[in-house]
Amino acid sequence: PITTAFSNDPFEQKLKMVARTIAARDIIGVQRQTFFVMLPGFDTHGGFDPHSVLMQRLSNGLSAFSQSMEDLGLGDNVTTYTISDFGRKLTPNGNGTDHAWGGNAMVMGGAVQGKRIYGQYPDLYLGGNPQDVGGGRYIPTTSTDEYFAELALWYGASSSDLNQILPNINNFWTPSSGTSRPMGFMS
Numbered sequence: 125p126i127t128t129a130f131s132n133d134p135f136e137q138k139l140k141m142v143a144r145t146i147a148a149r150d151i152i153g154v155q156r157q158t159f160f161v162m163l164p165g166f167d168t169h170g171g172f173d174p175h176s177v178l179m180q181r182l183s184n185g186l187s188a189f190s191q192s193m194e195d196l197g198l199g200d201n202v203t204t205y206t207i208s209d210f211g212r213k214l215t216p217n218g219n220g221t222d223h224a225w226g227g228n229a230m231v232m233g234g235a236v237q238g239k240r241i242y243g244q245y246p247d248l249y250l251g252g253n254p255q256d257v258g259g260g261r262y263i264p265t266t267s268t269d270e271y272f273a274e275l276a277l278w279y280g281a282s283s284s285d286l287n288q289i290l291p292n293i294n295n296f297w298t299p300s301s302g303t304s305r306p307m308g309f310m311s
Contacts, residue, residue, distance in 0.1 A: 128192035135163045136185040143192040146202065156279065166208065182206070190232060200234030203278065203310070207268070214250060214260030226264030229271055235278060235311050242266070242307045267296045270306040278310040 126147060130140040138161045149155065163182055168174045186204060193202045211227035232238065243266030246255050255262045269290045276289055283299040297306040 126192050127195055128188055130188045130192075131184065133181055133185065135161070135181050136188055138162075139185050139189040140192070143189060143196070146193070146198065147196055186230075186232065193233070203231065203233035203235055203275065205229060205231040205271075205275065207271075211262075211264075214248065214256075214262070221260075224261040226262055231275075231309055237309050237311055240309070242309050266307070267292070269293045270296050273297060273306040274308075274310050277305060 126140060126143050128143070130136040130143075142159045142161060145152075145159070146157065149157065163178065163185070165174065165178055168178075189204060190199070193199050207229055208227045211224045212221040213224040215221070246262055246265055247253060250256060250260060253262075255265070257263055269292050273286050273290055273293050276286060277283065281289060286293045293306075297303070
């Protein structure tokens with residue numbers, strides 16, 4: 125049973141269902157599971173107030189989920205991460221910002237070497253910035269391929285499998301590059 129208190133927020137209820145499914149892993153006979161949970165609404169062209177509410181919902185949900193994994197004794201065995209399909213421009217479009225590339229990702233769990241920023245934080249200036257391809261759209265410094273390769277290796281994929289899983293990974297990292305992990309955030 126899940127003893128952690130989850131609120132009635134729809135996002136938290138989805139995470140509670142994931143926690144219940146993980147808790148039943150022996151009953152359903154699986155040891156490795158992957159779940160996708162969405163928190164929509166971040167396409168906020170009209171300002172930043174909705175964003176702060178969404179970030180609070182995200183924080184509350186991830187906190188409850190993390191606590192439930194600790195309560196189940198699975199804190200070191202479960203990794204939770206966020207990913208978005210777009211970033212935002214640095215320049216406004218009137219009431220907000222338009223779509224761009226890149227963005228932040230968060231990873232949490234007992235196997236995560238946390239409390240660090242991985243990747244290269246870009247210089248945030250307009251005009252003459254080599255990462256700015258126009259209008260405040262920045263080219264990311266870290267690829268999602270590296271991020272997912274790190275998670276795939278932790279999940280049990282071999283480095284020789286990565287080309288099948290992530291066909292572009294060799295553009296960013298190869299096992300012969302001298303590092304055992306693409307980014308180093310997983311232990």
